[in-house]
Amino acid sequence: MKKPLFITQHGRLEKEKGALVFIGQLVKRPVPLAQVSEIHCLARVSLTSGAIELLSERRIPVHFYTTRGDYRGSLINDASPRGKLHLAQAEHHLNPEKRLFLAKAIVEGIQNVMAFVLAGWGINAVKLNSIKIEGGTVDEIMGKEAELWSNFYRYFGEAIGLDGFRRTRRPPEDEVNALISYANAVTYGLAFSSAIKAGLDPAIGYLHAVNDRRHSLPLDLADIFKPLYVFTTIHRLYTEGKLRKGHFSRKGKAVYLSREGKRLLLSELTATLMTTVYYKRLKRNVSYRSMLDMEARKLRKHVLGEETYRPFRPWW
Numbered sequence: 001m002k003k004p005l006f007i008t009q010h011g012r013l014e015k016e017k018g019a020l021v022f023i024g025q026l027v028k029r030p031v032p033l034a035q036v037s038e039i040h041c042l043a044r045v046s047l048t049s050g051a052i053e054l055l056s057e058r059r060i061p062v063h064f065y066t067t068r069g070d071y072r073g074s075l076i077n078d079a080s081p082r083g084k085l086h087l088a089q090a091e092h093h094l095n096p097e098k099r100l101f102l103a104k105a106i107v108e109g110i111q112n113v114m115a116f117v118l119a120g121w122g123i124n125a126v127k128l129n130s131i132k133i134e135g136g137t138v139d140e141i142m143g144k145e146a147e148l149w150s151n152f153y154r155y156f157g158e159a160i161g162l163d164g165f166r167r168t169r170r171p172p173e174d175e176v177n178a179l180i181s182y183a184n185a186v187t188y189g190l191a192f193s194s195a196i197k198a199g200l201d202p203a204i205g206y207l208h209a210v211n212d213r214r215h216s217l218p219l220d221l222a223d224i225f226k227p228l229y230v231f232t233t234i235h236r237l238y239t240e241g242k243l244r245k246g247h248f249s250r251k252g253k254a255v256y257l258s259r260e261g262k263r264l265l266l267s268e269l270t271a272t273l274m275t276t277v278y279y280k281r282l283k284r285n286v287s288y289r290s291m292l293d294m295e296a297r298k299l300r301k302h303v304l305g306e307e308t309y310r311p312f313r314p315w316w
Helices: 049-058 083-094 096-120 138-159 175-197 216-239 259-273 288-303
Strands: 003-007 011-016 019-024 028-031 036-041 045-047 062-065 071-075 248-251 254-257 276-279 284-287
Touching: 003 259, 011 049, 019 049, 036 175, 045 049, 062 175, 071 175, 083 096, 083 288, 096 138, 096 216, 096 288, 138 216, 175 216, 175 254, 175 259, 175 288, 216 259, 216 288, 254 259, 259 288, 284 288
Parallel strands: 003 036, 011 045, 036 062
Antiparallel strands: 011 019, 019 028, 062 071, 248 254, 276 284
């Protein structure tokens, strides 16, 4: 089973004797491309022309982040013509009724995953489950999503023993928020990969507005799976007592992950992503990571008129 490769050391990727190798200050190791679905560079990593050629041939996307986890860009071989699909995507964004349908379905999927995750922690999320995803505009649906997250954060805080937990961003002001921000950025990169693999234009989303700062479709897809990827992982780190003071660093009011903290979080996140469950429709096990790919393909089928998009709902 292929899995994401997370690089947290400064260095470079090179092609050597037909294979890809990572060269850091004190390390040189081969990259087993047959086992890699995508590469996430969470440190300063350069690529030689040979490495770019090799990764392009294998159609392995590479995502780049700042050392603090902010997404910066991607290297993806996406040369196939997909004009018909992208026009269909644009039509579903520009048509208010079609966009509203998808925005509502995406938020219903977010609610389904939140309820599933909370139930797994033994929480009966009555208030979250009672929210009706209704509205006549996308802005109203966005308001419902904000209400869901507000409730989810409260339940999550209680689950890890932090009553009154408050989400803070840019910068994160405590250890929990540092973990969330870092893992959220990586989940955005995963969603970007899924959108591209499905042939979708990541710039055209449905819940989040199209803008020139960030691709909106990965935001749509990532939000569905953040409760399952990000918060399941962080909950496990807390309940199993794996976090230490040395996993974080403070700069003024901001709290960030140390190098060891990043490695721990990414190791645990990888374990979450590689969790598998049986999917009756395909008659085989599928990983949590592959569910994001499947969701992007569902969206592709919908905009092409092949199959109506239904909100994601955990089935296991």
